[in-house]
Amino acid sequence: MTNELAEGILINQTVVRLNRADVTDLEVDAFVFYAQPDLALGSGFGGAIAVRGGPSIQQEVEELAPVATGEAVVSAAGKMKAQHIIHAVGPRFQEEDIEGKLRTTMTNALKRAEEIQVETIAFPAMGAGYYGIAPDLCARVMLEVIKGHLEGETRIKELVICVLDTPQHNAFKTELEKSQ
């Protein structure tokens, strides 16, 4: 299994790494969960959050729901290794204007990260996989937004992108290499 770019590249003062890892199981200040508008944790990473973090997370986000597509909210991470979870509601299943909505979702997730002053943050491949966003599109949009954000003023020192499989890894690797 390839895991190139785990060492990361530098964008401005921030290290951006690409990793094959479970985004919910990292020791970071915050990780992003690709959420649904009702903020129900559900299965997949949501199930992992419920098991590893305990019931307080679902209770906390229920107070914040519903959340419109493109928006992001923050909860504590219960007993998880991370401190915070950024619940970002992105586009799903070939809905209209995926690129625009994904860009907005990423922008808002990073805004929330700055608001809670995180220094280390992990992202999944936003919307790729279950929600069907093509890895190439996902990688291009995510890295454009990340690059734009990191070139401004930021507290983020390390940003990890967690991918699930080789197609996702290759898509991000291509885009990251363009950023070098």
Added chain:
Amino acid sequence: MSEQTTRSHKAEKVLERMGQKLNRQMVGSLLACVHCGLCTETCHYVLANPGDPTYAPAYKGDLIRKLFKRHFDWTGRVFPWWVKAGSVWTDEELEELKDTVFGKCTNCRRCSLNCPMGVDLATFNRMARGLLVSVGIMPEGVAVVSKDQWEIGNQMGVLKEDYLETLEWMAEELQDELDDPEVDIPIDQTDCEVVYYINPREVKYDPRSISDAAKIFHVAGESWTMPSEGWDMTNFGLFSGDDALGGSVAQRLYEKVSELRGKRLVISECGHGFRSTRCEGPNWARYDVPFVMESSIFTMLRYIKEGRIKVDKTRNSRPVTYHDSCNMGRSCGMFEEPRELLELVCSDFREMHPNRAENYCCTGGGGAMSMSEYTPRRLKSGIIKANQLKETGAEIVVTSCHNCVDGLTDVIRHYELGIEVTQLVNLVANALVIEPKVAIPVEEVVEEMVAEALPLAGRTILVADDEPDQLEYLATVFEDNGATVLRAVDGDEALAMATSEKPDLLTLDLEMPGKNVGEVFQILRENPELESLKVCVITGRPELRKLIYDRSVRRPEGYLDKPVTEEQLLINVRKILELAHDEAAAGAEGTP
């Protein structure tokens, strides 16, 4: 009637993607049907619903065929009324299509086999499922399982730590059973002859099948390992029609075997897992597989033929029959090997009729077990399988598929057949002849027996069940094994006692008077004081699983179908409590 002119976004996307999915095989099947009707009587849904034409394979196929003709075939563009071409315009129409492609067909391919024109309904039915999934239209269970497999890497959302703890625990059980501390379930060993892949159901509900396989590998002296990641050989992409999921899962698996430099990928007994991994996966993943892939049936058979293991068929003396899994048999042609193995390890094997390629689906194929909204119609169609089973006179039905184990168990319970379901790995392990090592001093044996006699000592278990017989049965098994047992007979009592007594484990019947069991479960899960409470659902009504599993709270740690044997009950409860114990220990260690 004028044709509608505005199409919903989802309908538009479905048609757009349909054009990308059509290949020669599918187009051949979409064009070839002459509506001769020979497929009709081959479908178990039709046979169980003789008055309902909507179950007929040709009818189901026409719902997809009309779209093909209208949008992709010249005849439908020129003479739509003549060739019955039609389109899809609204999200409601897509929902209706979902009801058919997911809820009225298990993709078992029995109709395909009997079609003189070679129409393969299952292939384009799967395509239609994939088109709907791509716009987010699917049964809730399909969504849950797909997301688990995409993101956690297995169909049941088993976390890596739980998987590894289960393997460790099974290795310890095996060491005790064989009285050999050297026995192990190796993880991530490189350069082994065999890398063994399993179904997550084995971790969650049937860990005995893992220790049985480990026992066989150990006795055969095999160089083997299990992977720490990418360990699930099932592939929900086959059922959901999501080729990207199919490719992703298969590639993760192949890459792990390659990383370990394994020579042979052995796939435990799972029909769709075998088909996905062995046959479809290389195409979905576009991966050139550099190692041998085989079903564990071949592996076990080879061990016997090569004299690497000895078996005594008299140890499996009750009459058994064999159910051919649709994916393993009809789709992959594995008919004779399981029978050859059965003849070697059982003394009374009886054929089921019809069998091999003509066998009927267990009713759980195509992911049907995850779609609880269709359970009533699935069980109704199960009358065909129930009659087949009954006519064999067997006490045990053997199948090489975990889906079939669940499907058959449901049918057997629903039609009160009283037949046990098992797999070849269990029978082979039971028939294994293991030479005794050395005699153990009597005092040590007695000490071990005392220690093993009360495996649940010190545990408090709350049994919630409104059936007095069931309640007493469960309570007696737990008490006989050393547990302190509390009893609740309705939802309110279960909630009150779980809250006040804080037991280690709650066994929960899904259908009880009083407060809705789903609400009880959610309240318990949301109570921070009960975070360490483990829950094992024990139900005779699998269709009620929605009550629990559709809630956005942590899922139960265990699930068992009634009737549950004492052995199944103990092995599962011990697994759940062993994990609880380990977690508590780990938590304590981590506390400053």
